[in-house]
Amino acid sequence: MEIVQKSAPHLRKPNANVVRMMSDVAIALSPLVIFAIVQHGMQAFWILLVSVLSMVGTEYVYYQIIDKMNGEKFRINNKSFTIYNFSVVVSGLIYGLTLGDTVPLVVVAIGGIIGVFLAKLIFGGMGQNIFNIAAFARVFVVLAFGGAIAYEAFIDADAGATALGMLAGEARLDGPINDTYSYWTMFSGIGLPGSLGETSALLILVGGLYLFLRKSFDIFVPLTYVGTVFLLSLGVMVSTDAGWWFPATHVLAGGLMFAAVYMATDPITIPTTRPGRIYFAFGLGVVTFIIRLFGNLPEGVVFAILIMNMFVPAIDYHKWARNKFTVKSATIFSLVVIVTIILTAVGVNYV
Numbered sequence: 210m211e212i213v214q215k216s217a218p219h220l221r222k223p224n225a226n227v228v229r230m231m232s233d234v235a236i237a238l239s240p241l242v243i244f245a246i247v248q249h250g251m252q253a254f255w256i257l258l259v260s261v262l263s264m265v266g267t268e269y270v271y272y273q274i275i276d277k278m279n280g281e282k283f284r285i286n287n288k289s290f291t292i293y294n295f296s297v298v299v300s301g302l303i304y305g306l307t308l309g310d311t312v313p314l315v316v317v318a319i320g321g322i323i324g325v326f327l328a329k330l331i332f333g334g335m336g337q338n339i340f341n342i343a344a345f346a347r348v349f350v351v352l353a354f355g356g357a358i359a360y361e362a363f364i365d366a367d368a369g370a371t372a373l374g375m376l377a378g379e380a381r382l383d384g385p386i387n388d389t390y391s392y393w394t395m396f397s398g399i400g401l402p403g404s405l406g407e408t409s410a411l412l413i414l415v416g417g418l419y420l421f422l423r424k425s426f427d428i429f430v431p432l433t434y435v436g437t438v439f440l441l442s443l444g445v446m447v448s449t450d451a452g453w454w455f456p457a458t459h460v461l462a463g464g465l466m467f468a469a470v471y472m473a474t475d476p477i478t479i480p481t482t483r484p485g486r487i488y489f490a491f492g493l494g495v496v497t498f499i500i501r502l503f504g505n506l507p508e509g510v511v512f513a514i515l516i517m518n519m520f521v522p523a524i525d526y527h528k529w530a531r532n533k534f535t536v537k538s539a540t541i542f543s544l545v546v547i548v549t550i551i552l553t554a555v556g557v558n559y560v
Contacts, residue, residue: 227335230476231295233425237416238302238471244398244412245405249310253405259314260305263321264297264342271330296335297325303343303471306406307464307511308350320350339521341478344468344514351511395461406471407464417470426476429483430490431469437494438465440546444554445502465497468510478518482532485524488542492517495549502557 245253273283304321324346332338394401398409406413420426442456449455459465473479473493480486493513500509524530531538 227294227296230425231299233420233423234299234471235295235302237419237425238299238306238406240412240415241306241406241409241467242302244409245306245310248398248400248408249405252310255314256308256310256312256317256405257302257305259317260308260321261298261301263318264301264304264325264346267322267325268297268330271326294335297329297342300325300329300342300346303406304346306467306471307343307347307404309404312350316350316354319353320346323349336477338477340518341472341475341514344472344511344518347511348515390462392457392461395458401462403462404464407467410461410466413466413470420470420474426470426474427479427483427486430474430479430486431466433487433490434469434473434493434497435460435465437491437546438498440550441494441498441553444550445557448554448557459498459501463501463508464510468493468514472510472514478521480521480524480530482525482530484531484534484538484542485521488524489517489521491542491546492520498553502553 242257245257277283301321304324305317308317324342327349328340328342328345329335329338390401396410398411401408417426417431421428439456439460442459445451446453446455469490473490480489493510496513496516497509500512534542
């Protein structure tokens, strides 16, 4: 049997293609884009526009420079430019939707430029990058301009504390968040402070359903990711008598569902096998919850995505990567899940 080696994205269906897949993601994001503009005003529009243009423009200029260095004549229709398959546009939209509505536009632009350059272009372009571009750009902005995008500095001051922000630090188990934000508010996102694309769980699920029906992503990744956070928070709830508001808040509030549907499913930066993707998504859930519970940040999804991106080559290593679960691997994985839940539930009582 001939083995064909190709770079990512690895598409499982013969009739699948990058243009179709990325255009589906753009369509699935459109309700969130509209909701963000309606809820946050024209500032949301400008943030999304700058985030997309900064990434698109950076890629275009980069490939024009590369062509010039290779002695090629200037062409407006650059052969390496990926705007035609929507990949960089989708990355820009996702990046913009992870930001708050008061982030300065210059910060948005710098994050977009650095994100697409360091996370994509220097790796060799589409299919070569190991890090999720939008997550990389968001983390860069957090680390470089923390004061400009902090929940406390902007979102809290203007619109009230976010639901996850109220769970941060020593207040993480103090009382029901639904006393401040109802379950409907956290589910619908109407009037809920937070980043542009993270607040409406309802619209995120609508987009996820569309992608599932179009078979444009692996449904097991978001299910495993969200399910892991729910199980861990459920274990903490039982251990501390926190109440059902605790797991509900961790699932509905913050960027978990947005990241699970639109970032964790990135076909370029996730493992190629089904078991590998489930391990990857489980790791995402564990890292996210640990950051939320024991860290100083109210959110942890973008950091978790970048951390787990680094483990993808190891997960895909041919000596142990398998296309299907075996009885042995399923048993070991189940034990790891159980032990992780127990350790988290016990550990929260000693911090």
